[in-house]
Amino acid sequence: MIIHDTERSSRIVAEATRVIELTRQIDAVIENARTLISDRHAATIELCRLSEADLGGTSPSLEPAAIDAAIAIIAEAGKNGIAAKSLSAEVTKATGIEVPSVVLESSLRPYLLAGDVSLRADLYRPGQGRINRRQGKTSPDVPTDREMALQVLRESPIPLGVAAIISAAERRFGERIPRTTLSPLLAKLRDIGGLVIHADGKWMAEKH
Known part of the structure; x- marks a missing residue:
């Protein structure tokens, strides 16, 4: 009976620790999302200013x-x-x-x-987003969208949504993967051999 209680206590501690760690990760993701939303808002305004786009005096308002x-x-x-x-x-x-x-x-x-x-x-x-980042590039060091997406996912300690993958790729490689290119690419990587996994709206890849 003592062994059973000790085992249960150990499992309780382990699960409580896991809940705390998952909560920490969730809080970090939420905070990162808030920062990205703020950054995107500022970038949108700057983009429209530079391109002299007319948004009717208002910035994009959809969630x-x-x-x-x-x-x-x-x-x-x-x-x-x-x-x-x-x-x-x-x-x-x-x-x-x-x-x-x-x-x-x-x-x-x-x-x-x-x-x-x-x-x-x-x-x-x-749109006409390039499937391969090397198209039109003279340097062989420029990675493809596939390479960027996989590397970002493999380096991330947590699953990422599409917007987070794009932001991480920009920070990591200085290249932007168009959303309309990334979504079909991720689906293809999932279907052709399970290189990535999709669950709860987020993507992850096996760590190498």
């Missing part, structure tokens, strides 16, 4: 979850595209956030300017 959902839906639509009204409806359905077409277009303006997505004849399509 990050709605923007991420919109970009993922556009990527899935592929070259056939998706109508603006249909995109708004799909984003609302996926996130529960009411998304008027006008607000959606304003919120996606930085991604339109960056070429991540395109909008023609009221149809949203993926």
